[in-house]
Amino acid sequence: xxxxxxxxxxxxxxxxxxxxxxxxxxxxxxxxxxxxxxxxxxxxxxxxxxxxxxxxxxxxxxxxxxxxxxxxxxxxxxxxxxxxxxxxxxxxxxxxxxxxxxxxxxxxxxxxxxxxxxxxxxxxxxxxxxxxxxxxxxxxxxxxxxxxxxxxxxxxxxxxxxxxxxxxxxxxxxxxxxxxxxxxxxxxxxxxxxxxxxxxxxxxxxxxxxxxxxxxxxxxxxxxxxxxxxxxxxxxxxxxxxxxxxxxxxxxxxxxxxxxxxxxxxxxxxxxxxxxxxxxxxxxxxxxxxxxxxxxxxxxxxxxxxxxxxxxxxxxxxxxxxxxxxxxxxxxxxxxxxxxxxxxxxxxxxxxxxxxxxxxxxxxxxxxxxxxxxxxxxxxxxxxxxxxxxxxxxxxxxxxxxxxxxxxxxxxxxxxxxxxxxxxxx
Numbered sequence: 001x002x003x004x005x006x007x008x009x010x011x012x013x014x015x016x017x018x019x020x021x022x023x024x025x026x027x028x029x030x031x032x033x034x035x036x037x038x039x040x041x042x043x044x045x046x047x048x049x050x051x052x053x054x055x056x057x058x059x060x061x062x063x064x065x066x067x068x069x070x071x072x073x074x075x076x077x078x079x080x081x082x083x084x085x086x087x088x089x090x091x092x093x094x095x096x097x098x099x100x101x102x103x104x105x106x107x108x109x110x111x112x113x114x115x116x117x118x119x120x121x122x123x124x125x126x127x128x129x130x131x132x133x134x135x136x137x138x139x140x141x142x143x144x145x146x147x148x149x150x151x152x153x154x155x156x157x158x159x160x161x162x163x164x165x166x167x168x169x170x171x172x173x174x175x176x177x178x179x180x181x182x183x184x185x186x187x188x189x190x191x192x193x194x195x196x197x198x199x200x201x202x203x204x205x206x207x208x209x210x211x212x213x214x215x216x217x218x219x220x221x222x223x224x225x226x227x228x229x230x231x232x233x234x235x236x237x238x239x240x241x242x243x244x245x246x247x248x249x250x251x252x253x254x255x256x257x258x259x260x261x262x263x264x265x266x267x268x269x270x271x272x273x274x275x276x277x278x279x280x281x282x283x284x285x286x287x288x289x290x291x292x293x294x295x296x297x298x299x300x301x302x303x304x305x306x307x308x309x310x311x312x313x314x315x316x317x318x319x320x321x322x323x324x325x326x327x328x329x330x331x332x333x334x335x336x337x338x339x340x341x342x343x344x345x346x347x348x349x350x351x352x353x354x355x356x357x358x359x360x361x362x363x364x365x366x367x368x369x370x371x372x373x374x375x376x377x378x379x380x381x382x383x384x385x386x387x388x389x390x391x392x393x394x395x396x397x398x399x400x401x402x403x404x405x406x407x408x409x410x411x412x413x414x415x416x417x418x419x420x421x422x423x424x425x426x
Contacts, residue, residue, distance in 0.1 A: 001208055002357055002367050003158050005198055009182035013198065014357045014367070016189040018350065024095050025354040026104055026192030027087035030312075031185075032178040033289070034154045035081045043158010044081040044174050047166055052086060053077070054115040056108040061115075064105065067372070071097055079156055082291055083362055089351055090287055090380040092191040097202065106179075108258040112166050115256040122373040123179065124160050134231060134403045135283075135302065138239040141401035143289075146241050152220065180210030187358030190350040213223065220294040223400075226413050236305040236404035236411060237340060240315070242392050244288065244295030251391060252290060253376050254384035255297070256390075259288050260335035261327060261385075262318065269318045270299065280307045290361050298391050305409035312419035322389050325392065332382055340377045343370075403409075 005013040033045050055061045068075040071091035073402045086105065090098045140155055147153040186201060222243045245251055256264075263270035263286030274281045284301040303311055346352040347370055360366055400416055 001370065003194065004361070004367060007181065007202065009181040009206060009208055009210070010212060011205055011208065012185045012361060013201060014187045014361045015034055015192075015194055015197065016353055016357055017192065017194055018190055018353070019204055021350055022092055023089060023350050024092050024098070024188060025087060025089045025350040026102060026105055026186070027085050027354050027358045028093075028190045029185040029187060030084045030179055031362050032084055033080050033082045034156045034158075035151045036153055036178065037154055037158075039154075040162070042175055043123070043156075043162045044156045044166065044171065045084055045178075046156055046158060047163065047205070048117050048171060048175050048179075049077045049079045049084050049086070050123060051106045051111055051116065051171065052109045054119060055110050055112065056105060056166070057110065058103045058108065064101070065241065067097075072259050073098065075101070075251065076213055081152060081156065083359065085355075085358070087351070087354065089381075095192050095197065098359050099197075099200050099204060107208070110173055113168055116171065118169060120163050123157065123163050127157050127160055127163070133238040134233055134235070135300070137229060137231075138237045138300070138401045139298070141227060141229060141403075142162065142239045142241045142399060143296070143299060144397045145401060146223055147220065147228050148223045148225070150220050152211050152291065152294070172395060177211075177213065177278045180209065180213060181205070181208050182212040185358055185362040186265055187354045187361065189357065190352035196225045216306045222294075224397045226398050226400045226407050226416055227402075228411065228413060228416075229401070230406045231403050233404045234304075235302045236308055236402060236409070237300075237302045238308070238402040238416075239298050239300045240399075241296045241298045241399045243394070244290060244297045245388075245391065246293045246295055246350065247290045247291070247292075251384065251388045254380050254388045255288055255334045255392075256289075256339050257332070258322070258388050259297070260338055261331050262286050262322065263418070265338065269322075270301075270315065273314055273318065274301065274311055278310070278329075280311045284311075305404055305411055308411065309415070309419045312416070316419075316421055319389075319393055322386075323393055325386055327382070327384065327385060329382070332385065336377060336380060340374060343373060343377070 002016045004012065034042060035243060037044060053064060071090055071094040073088055073094060077086040086102060088098045088102055130150065144153045147424045164286060245255060262268055270284050274284045281301050281303040286299045289296050299315060301311055360368060398420060402416060404411060
């Protein structure tokens with residue numbers, strides 16, 4: 001049973017009690033990420049996430065790590081385009097300690113100037129690490145060129161120039177404006193006494209005050225661009241993106257089925273044709289990125305530069321074949337079963353259950369039960385999948401980001417465009 005409680009200050013708490021496990025996962029979800037930033041604050045949501053581990057009034061950074069290790073728990077956090085989450089997983093007997101630790105970090109982090117300066121260096125190294133990964137580079141660049149002009153184009157980590165402008169004053173101001181009870185959800189899944197849990201949270205969170213800051217959902221205008229990044233690499237890394245859909249779109253689950261058929265698994269069309277049958281790539285896959293009101297669908301491949309035209313021809317052929325209805329009933333049923341199986345297996349983890357209920361309440365303000373998800377998957381029809389393909393690849397308008405030794409191998413924008421046969425903006 002999933003229950004929802006709303007405190008007097010606007011904070012929402014979502015719980016799911018699971019009697020047969022011996023653990024509990026708790027997450028504090030804040031509706032702030034890189035899509036809430038501007039050109040000057042880009043990277044600050046992620047930076048604050050780091051700073052909450054740097055010490056509180058009662059615990060130094062190493063003592064936070066020792067505290068969670070002493071009870072055999074797991075403590076971590078992440079920042080995405082639309083939210084930040086701080087989460088812990090512990091034995092059910094240690095739930096009080098988990099709440100104490102999370103609330104202490106959340107409210108009492110010091111944001112010491114010396115720690116800020118050290119963490120700037122850490123985050124800058126993290127940015128450089130991603131820049132050294134060509135796969136990460138093309139994924140990030142694809143978002144940048146597709147969502148140009150929107151905050152969705154901003155990198156989650158920010159930029160080194162921005163990071164170096166952060167200080168205690170602008171960091172705490174940003175946190176005060178965005179970390180509010182109206183903007184926060186606490187989610188818990190596992191074995192715990194719900195009444196005791198809520199009472200404990202009230203002690204820690206009920207007196208928290210903040211402004212109900214309404215976040216506007218802006219219409220996204222997709223751009224169609226092609227951009228190459230010259231790097232001294234042996235392989236060419238390429239990411240092809242098309243307009244996607246938001247999580248609330250009725251075609252979201254048919255999109256997952258299509259992704260499974262097209263490039264989302266080892267049995268998919270792209271993997272079997274490009275790697276197993278033709279030996280053109282080592283890595284190839286497609287993926288879905290869906291946000292609250294928009295999304296993108298992307299195909300990624302890493303290959304020798306001299307194979308690029310052959311590989312793009314295969315990708316183009318597969319897209320066109322699927323648009324023409326070239327999907328067998330066997331493929332269709334297998335994809336539905338695989339998505340359903342992956343979802344059900346994920347329900348066996350308290351962390352996955354906590355993530356599912358927390359994210360859905362934070363972003364969509366709704367509760368959906370697992371049986372409802374399974375029903376949505378079961379109801380997907382063959383025609384739904386064809387319709388989502390037509391939506392994704394309408395007019396073959398793509399954005400493409402690619403990275404490699406472009407000059408050495410004469411990889412030009414025109415070569416990419418001609419091989420893929422799409423339509424692009426100037």
